Amino acid sequence: MSEGIIPGFASTSEKIVEQSQNFIPKEPLHAVIWAISGIRLSGAKLALERYEGSFDEIEALQPLAKGESIKASQKDMEDVGKTLGQLLANHGLAGRRLTQLKPHLGDLGHKRSELFEAGKMDELRLLDTILQTLSKPKSKKQK
Amino acid sequence: MVATPSLPDIKEGPEHNFTNAEIVDFSNALRKRIV
Numbered sequence: 001m002s003e004g005i006i007p008g009f010a011s012t013s014e015k016i017v018e019q020s021q022n023f024i025p026k027e028p029l030h031a032v033i034w035a036i037s038g039i040r041l042s043g044a045k046l047a048l049e050r051y052e053g054s055f056d057e058i059e060a061l062q063p064l065a066k067g068e069s070i071k072a073s074q075k076d077m078e079d080v081g082k083t084l085g086q087l088l089a090n091h092g093l094a095g096r097r098l099t100q101l102k103p104h105l106g107d108l109g110h111k112r113s114e115l116f117e118a119g120k121m122d123e124l125r126l127l128d129t130i131l132q133t134l135s136k137p138k139s140k141k142q143k
Numbered sequence: 144m145v146a147t148p149s150l151p152d153i154k155e156g157p158e159h160n161f162t163n164a165e166i167v168d169f170s171n172a173l174r175k176r177i178v
Binding site: 063064065066067068069070071072073126129130132133134 | 158159160161162163164166167169170171173174
């Protein structure tokens with residue numbers, strides 16, 4: 001792989017995650033208070049679940065198979081980075097693991113439906129391939 | 144510290160071809176960093 005970086009993608013997703021993580025308390029006591037207060041938690045859960053109108057065809061992730069490839073522009077990468085960053089932030093705020101990912105629900109389900117409806121299958125499959133990797137349970141070696 | 148995840152540069156045109164292997168490599172690097 002070349003040394004080139006797509007700043008839009010990496011920086012967009014990481015910036016959103018970093019900003020959100022600043023608000024998540026690290027100390028156990030603070031975490032309990034955070035969970036009890038529940039205000040941001042509710043918002044994050046809503047963002048993960050409120051949309052239920054996804055198409056049947058994309059209910060499950062549509063990742064690329066071995067040997068497949070897609071075409072993506074800089075704008076596509078930034079778009080995917082933004083969606084991914086917001087998703088990761090909401091999972092963090094709601095205290096959920098990515099193994100509990102529900103690709104057809106919430107803001108993610110809405111975004112994937114928009115891409116599907118617009119025929120942007122390459123962008124959808126780019127997003128889904130990344131999500132497939134991120135949501136795999138970690139093996140003992142990775143822990 | 145884990146290196147910043149990277150994908151091939153796409154300066155040469157409006158669109159770039161990405162293979163499954165490249166995207167999975169990038170995703171694994173991203174996973175180590177933020178998940």
